[in-house]
Amino acid sequence: MRLTITDAFRKSMNWLHTWAGVTVGAILFAIFWMGTLSVFDAEIDRWMKPELRIAPVESSIALDDAVATIADEISGGTSFLNVSPPGDRSPVISIGYNVGDGYQQALLDPTTGERLTATDSLGASGFFFPFHFRLHISWQGLGYWIVGFATMAMLVLLVSGIFIHRKIIQDFFTFRPTKALRRSTLDLHNMTGLIALPFHFFLPLTGLIIFAAVYLPWALKVPYGGDDKAIGKEVYGYIAPEPSGEPMGPLVSLDAVKAKAEAAWSARSGEQEKADFLRIYGYGDANAVIQVRQVFPSRRVEMNRNAMTFSAETGEVLLDFSTTPIGNARAWLSGLHFIQFDHWPLRWLYLAAGLSGCAMIATGNLFWMRARTRKREPEPMKVRAIRALTIGAVSGIMASSAAFLLANRLLTNDVSIMGADRSSLEMWAFFVVWIATFVHAAIREGRAWAEQSWTIAGLCVAAVLANWATTGDHPIAAASAGVWAVAGVDLVLLAAAGVAASAALKLQRGAEAGGAPASRRRLRAAAAAPAE
Amino acid sequence: MTEAEDHTGEGGIDIARDLGRLLNSGPALVVWRLIVAILGGYAFTSGYAAIVGTALPLVGVARADALVVAMITAFLVYATMILWAVATKHPWRFGGIVFAASLLMIIIAPRLAPPA
Numbered sequence: 205m206r207l208t209i210t211d212a213f214r215k216s217m218n219w220l221h222t223w224a225g226v227t228v229g230a231i232l233f234a235i236f237w238m239g240t241l242s243v244f245d246a247e248i249d250r251w252m253k254p255e256l257r258i259a260p261v262e263s264s265i266a267l268d269d270a271v272a273t274i275a276d277e278i279s280g281g282t283s284f285l286n287v288s289p290p291g292d293r294s295p296v297i298s299i300g301y302n303v304g305d306g307y308q309q310a311l312l313d314p315t316t317g318e319r320l321t322a323t324d325s326l327g328a329s330g331f332f333f334p335f336h337f338r339l340h341i342s343w344q345g346l347g348y349w350i351v352g353f354a355t356m357a358m359l360v361l362l363v364s365g366i367f368i369h370r371k372i373i374q375d376f377f378t379f380r381p382t383k384a385l386r387r388s389t390l391d392l393h394n395m396t397g398l399i400a401l402p403f404h405f406f407l408p409l410t411g412l413i414i415f416a417a418v419y420l421p422w423a424l425k426v427p428y429g430g431d432d433k434a435i436g437k438e439v440y441g442y443i444a445p446e447p448s449g450e451p452m453g454p455l456v457s458l459d460a461v462k463a464k465a466e467a468a469w470s471a472r473s474g475e476q477e478k479a480d481f482l483r484i485y486g487y488g489d490a491n492a493v494i495q496v497r498q499v500f501p502s503r504r505v506e507m508n509r510n511a512m513t514f515s516a517e518t519g520e521v522l523l524d525f526s527t528t529p530i531g532n533a534r535a536w537l538s539g540l541h542f543i544q545f546d547h548w549p550l551r552w553l554y555l556a557a558g559l560s561g562c563a564m565i566a567t568g569n570l571f572w573m574r575a576r577t578r579k580r581e582p583e584p585m586k587v588r589a590i591r592a593l594t595i596g597a598v599s600g601i602m603a604s605s606a607a608f609l610l611a612n613r614l615l616t617n618d619v620s621i622m623g624a625d626r627s628s629l630e631m632w633a634f635f636v637v638w639i640a641t642f643v644h645a646a647i648r649e650g651r652a653w654a655e656q657s658w659t660i661a662g663l664c665v666a667a668v669l670a671n672w673a674t675t676g677d678h679p680i681a682a683a684s685a686g687v688w689a690v691a692g693v694d695l696v697l698l699a700a701a702g703v704a705a706s707a708a709l710k711l712q713r714g715a716e717a718g719g720a721p722a723s724r725r726r727l728r729a730a731a732a733a734p735a736e
Numbered sequence: 737m738t739e740a741e742d743h744t745g746e747g748g749i750d751i752a753r754d755l756g757r758l759l760n761s762g763p764a765l766v767v768w769r770l771i772v773a774i775l776g777g778y779a780f781t782s783g784y785a786a787i788v789g790t791a792l793p794l795v796g797v798a799r800a801d802a803l804v805v806a807m808i809t810a811f812l813v814y815a816t817m818i819l820w821a822v823a824t825k826h827p828w829r830f831g832g833i834v835f836a837a838s839l840l841m842i843i844i845a846p847r848l849a850p851p852a
Contacts, residue, residue: 216823359815364822409811416807423782423810426845427789427803438800530801534808 217364224364225568226590228357230597231339233565235351237601238336239407240558241328243543243551244696246293247689248328252612254675255322256311259686260295264314267458267482270297273317274310277303281488287458288481290314292502292546293689301487324626325612331631332605337415345418351411352419358408365397386574393567400557404564410541413534441511441525443493450490456519458482458494464519465496465512472526475503477510484516492516500544506535507542562598569594592646599656600641602704606663607637609697613670651715657708664701668694769821772831777817780834783841785810790848 241248250256267287278285278301286300297312311320334340338347379391397404417424428434436442462479469477479496486492498510509532513523527535539545543554569590576587611633615626624632641659645652671694672678679698683691785806792802817834824830 212825213823217819220819220822356811356814356818359811360818363815363819412811413808416810420782420785420807420810423785423845424789424803424807426786426849427793427799427806429846429849429851435803439803528798528801530804534804537808 214368217367221361221364221368222572224357224361225565226572228354229565229569230593231350231354232358233562233597234339234601235336235354236558236561236565237605238332240555240562241332241605242336243554243558244693245328245333247693248332248609249294250687250689251671251693252325252327252609253323254677255320256294256296257675257677257682257687257690258295258313260292261290261314264290264297265312265317267297267462269317270299270312271455271458273312273319274299274301277301277308277310278487283485283487285484285487286481287483289462289479291480296320323612324617325630326627330627331608331634337411348415348418352415355408355411359405359412362397362401362405362408369394386571389567389571389574393564393571396560396564396567400560403554403557404561406537407541407561410537414538414541437523437525439531440508441497441513441523442495443513443523445486445489445491445493447486447489448491452488452490452492453517455484455492455516456494456514461494461512461514461519462496464514464521465510468512468524469498469510469526477501479510487516490517493522500539500542502546505539505545506532507539507544509535566594566598569598588649591649592642592652595645595652595656596638596642599653599660600638600645602700603641603656603659603663604634604638606660606667606697606700608634610663610667610670613667613674654708654711654715657704657711660704661701661708664697664704668697668701765827768831769827772827772834773818773821776831776834776838777814777821779838779842780817781810781814783838783845784813786845787841787848790845793850794848 267289271285271287280303282301282303284300284302286298288294288298288300290297295314297314297317299310299312301308301310311322312318313320331340337351338345339350341347341350379388379395381388381391412419425432425435428438433444436444462482465479466477469479477498478501479498480501481497481499483495483497484492485495492515494514494516496512496514497508500507501509506527509527511523511525512521513525514520515522543551573587573591573594577583608630611630615629617626619626619629621629641652641656644656648655668679671690677685677687677690679691679694682688682694788806788809789799789803792805793799797805821827821830821834
């Protein structure tokens, strides 16, 4: 079989690109947008939970002492106990456990061990991040599958998008902002697509690899004959203890097993290795185990490379797991997606690349609409429907994300509306505003772009002001206190407000001038050459 | 046809008509291509991942490593199958081969795996 790029092949790729783009564009935008916000999830978390705005510390209290502070709460048993030592981006000790009505979290000041009462909010890591990979649809794992389908479409869109172009390099250096609006939309689509092409390719691909076991549930169990426990042990370094029924004796020191694991890993790699996550499985049972993990190393891309499991009663090493070279390749690909390692310039580049992906998807949809609109002819129904969908998906999700942040600052802890508590009401604020933007877009049509841009600008400024009013941390105060997370979120919100306002002004000026300059030029050209 | 027309889709693209003209055939073939691309591609990818995970250990690769190789490469295989199904000049024949190969791999793979 010969593979040459013929016109027929290019046309089939064009067809695929057009229809895959229009059908999944709106969902892809939401995934890209939420993923982009998640790059700075720890920082947004601290903005949303002012009690956690603590400057990073060098040393913290012992983990054993930290766990002792919740000894009473877990005395009746918990199925697990998660302990996270403080890190640069999350400077508190976090203890997670499972008592009574589900997951509980205790946050401790790293230097005093004092219990912190954090704002009741999902934060970015509890709302934006899960939105990114399962759209908050939990029914039967449907959210994962929708995201997976859209992500496969993204890969296919990229490859077909490249094949469409005969002159991909020239196209990249072509941007004609003053040319017909339709051309400049296409130029911007090509430029934003190409400028971060490796990012646009690897992020969807690694996202699929991270959830490979979800998307290929049958195939990836076949090599182990369906034995999940063996997969957990050999591939991920997890072992789950069998409950003995006997009560647990005194727990070995968490700090001691952590130090032991770190020493072993450091000797192996020749670098200073740190554990960032400890988990006790089967707490309260004699067979309980302590797992010490290096989920997100700060100086390395690969995540979850080392995990050591100890008996919780004797401290004996039960499993010493480090990835094989091939396992390391997967760990690297996952780490590339999560970007939790310590590299601030790269984190900002991820933000920029994520936004360029958003722009690529939005301009793709805009171009589709423009190619189907004729001057002095009523717009086809499909164009109007896709426009309303695109406006809600693009400017609407931005406005509702800002509304989520604003609601976080305006609600108080004791608020309750129809049984919904503070964290649920924040979520309601997001979804009510988001639905409203679709309705607004359907009613106001093209004018909705400018109106929603003004809304975004207003909400962003309001969020910054509300943060100042409720916490006193205006950007300068936060920056001088060393809490760059808060200053950074505020400054990005202000920058977003500036961009949204200038976009709104441009859109309105274009509308007042009787349509874009492009269309006038096109009309003149049409008059000069009616046979075009 | 100029390049501009090529990807502006002048004249309005209609899902069935456009591909119909492209392939000199009706909407049935469009639906068939999509079935082969999405479902056939998925079946083929599942079979591929299962075969890689079970066959590599037979030539001395560790079982965990074989599984990871399957994980990392599976979605590239899926993407290739989707593009191929859309582009091929022989959609019926291609679809037949894809489904037959998938079925074969799905049947063989579990037989290669060691008993749990």
